[in-house]
Amino acid sequence: GVTGMEEILARVVAPLPTYETRDKSPPPPESNSLDFMHFYKSLEKEDRLGFLTKLSQDFGVDHRSASELAGKLLDTQLRDLATILQVEDRLRYCLTPRYKQLLNHISRVEGGVKFLVDLRADVLEIISSKASESPHIKDLNGTLKSLLSEWFSVGLLRLERITWQSPCEILQKISQYEAVHPVRNWTDLRRRVGPYRRCYAFTHAAMPGEPLVVLHVALTEDISDNIQSIVREFATVDTEEDVNKINAAIFYSISSTQAGLQGVELGNYLIKRVVRELQGEFPHMAQFSSLSPIPGFSSWLQGLLSQSRKEGRGSELLSEQEWKEVEQATDSSPGTPAVDALRKLVGTSEWLRSERLCRVLEPVLMRLCAWYLYGEKRRGYALNPVANFHLQNGATMWRLNWRADTSPRGAANSCGIMVNYRYFLSETSKNSSLYLQSKAVAASEQVLGLVSQFQKNSKL
Numbered sequence: 120g121v122t123g124m125e126e127i128l129a130r131v132v133a134p135l136p137t138y139e140t141r142d143k144s145p146p147p148p149e150s151n152s153l154d155f156m157h158f159y160k161s162l163e164k165e166d167r168l169g170f171l172t173k174l175s176q177d178f179g180v181d182h183r184s185a186s187e188l189a190g191k192l193l194d195t196q197l198r199d200l201a202t203i204l205q206v207e208d209r210l211r212y213c214l215t216p217r218y219k220q221l222l223n224h225i226s227r228v229e230g231g232v233k234f235l236v237d238l239r240a241d242v243l244e245i246i247s248s249k250a251s252e253s254p255h256i257k258d259l260n261g262t263l264k265s266l267l268s269e270w271f272s273v274g275l276l277r278l279e280r281i282t283w284q285s286p287c288e289i290l291q292k293i294s295q296y297e298a299v300h301p302v303r304n305w306t307d308l309r310r311r312v313g314p315y316r317r318c319y320a321f322t323h324a325a326m327p328g329e330p331l332v333v334l335h336v337a338l339t340e341d342i343s344d345n346i347q348s349i350v351r352e353f354a355t356v357d358t359e360e361d362v363n364k365i366n367a368a369i370f371y372s373i374s375s376t377q378a379g380l381q382g383v384e385l386g387n388y389l390i391k392r393v394v395r396e397l398q399g400e401f402p403h404m405a406q407f408s409s410l411s412p413i414p415g416f417s418s419w420l421q422g423l424l425s426q427s428r429k430e431g432r433g434s435e436l437l438s439e440q441e442w443k444e445v446e447q448a449t450d451s452s453p454g455t456p457a458v459d460a461l462r463k464l465v466g467t468s469e470w471l472r473s474e475r476l477c478r479v480l481e482p483v484l485m486r487l488c489a490w491y492l493y494g495e496k497r498r499g500y501a502l503n504p505v506a507n508f509h510l511q512n513g514a515t516m517w518r519l520n521w522r523a524d525t526s527p528r529g530a531a532n533s534c535g536i537m538v539n540y541r542y543f544l545s546e547t548s549k550n551s552s553l554y555l556q557s558k559a560v561a562a563s564e565q566v567l568g569l570v571s572q573f574q575k576n577s578k579l
């Protein structure tokens with residue numbers, strides 16, 4: 120209950136030592152950390168919000184003394200630098216939330232880091248579900264993120280290559296965590312770590328046996344334009360790799376496994392680290408690219424079509440000729456507006472099996488998809504989360520691929536289209552800062568051509 124919460128917090132969240140004794144006070148007993156972890160884990164999910172609100176509100180920064188010290192800094196009498204630096208250091212110390220010490224102490228007990236990763240996952244869920252708008256909860260998230268970013272910095276992570284010889288429990292986790300192209304069975308899993316494949320994960324000493332982020336790579340002659348050839352059901356099981364057939368590395372799946380490490384940029388670091396690893400193994404390799412899904416394109420398209428129908432502007436998205444072909448191809452009843460025929464069509468995946476429909480729809484869907492990836496924004500950045508991820512890393516939006524994923528999921532999510540985000544190694548850091556600072560999207564001639572076709576057709 121509430122008293123239990125207040126009792127445990129008052130007991131285990133040691134007060135901040137005074138500035139003078141800050142380096143001389145002994146750490147509190149380890150039992151404080153263990154009791155806190157045990158108490159938190161025993162809480163019902165719905166009680167955690169209350170507990171974390173109390174922790175962040177009543178055991179955070181002492182705002183009064185912080186504002187007093189800040190006031191001193193504004194005092195223009197304060198002239199000599201030594202005094203100013205002294206006051207600044209006091210202010211810096213006083214801005215340390217009281218609970219930050221507890222988090223530091225928890226990180227030193229067995230399983231403490233994993234506990235804090237999961238604690239941040241709870242805090243992120245509270246924030247994203249808008250269960251609380253408390254600025255203190257946001258502050259707690261900031262403190263946790265900065266601690267975790269230090270502990271999970273690249274230098275402290277270990278790169279592990281996963282092979283068929285890896286321990287079963289790791290292979291099982293790789294299969295369980297695969298978020299992009301679900302692993303069907305042992306044969307499928309074996310293929311993903313076998314010849315012409317690489318699977319890498321970052322691990323951390325504080326969380327043994329836990330792959331933090333997993334990257335799947337296909338080693339190919341050219342940059343892949345479809346996923347079937349990588350994860351298709353029945354593949355000829357090669358026994359070894361012919362180096363002459365390996366010129367490109369295709370990142371076809373990446374997944375982070377710890378919700379609490381969101382924002383720590385592990386995926387970006389893993390891609391860069393794996394590129395270096397592969398350059399070491401294949402010095403002549405010069406092509407590095409993703410083969411990425413386009414989650415959300417189909418639903419965005421449905422929204423666009425229904426909105427344009429309502430505003431009677433549907434005709435702008437397709438040319439007269441194209442509408443006519445859609446009507447003929449769908450032999451829709453004479454009364455149905457063509458835009459409804461098109462909506463119904465892309466709502467299913469049958470059309471992918473019809474040569475005629477594919478011929479009619481390819482130019483239309485490809486330019487709509489190019490606009491969705493390149494033109495649609497959220498707060499200035501790419502609306503599509505996968506595009507945003509690779510563009511932040513400095514990749515170039517390089518090639519849209521028609522009929523790249525003909526699985527039901529591929530058809531339903533993105534009309535079967537996939538995209539290569541290509542990593543031109545000498546351009547990634549420039550592209551990344553241009554994207555992050557001025558929201559400029561690095562795109563190839565093919566993509567820009569499709570975008571301009573969209574703009575010509577729809578005068579949007």
Ligand SMILES: CC(C)(COP(=O)(O)OP(=O)(O)O)[C@@H](O)C(=O)NCCC(N)=O
Binds near residue numbers: 383
């Ligand atoms: C794409 C991923 C790996 C990016 O993770 P990361 O680099 O750590 O970014 P962030 O979470 O630090 O913003 C992550 O967002 C993820 O696992 N997404 C779901 C699966 C996918 N590949 O879209």
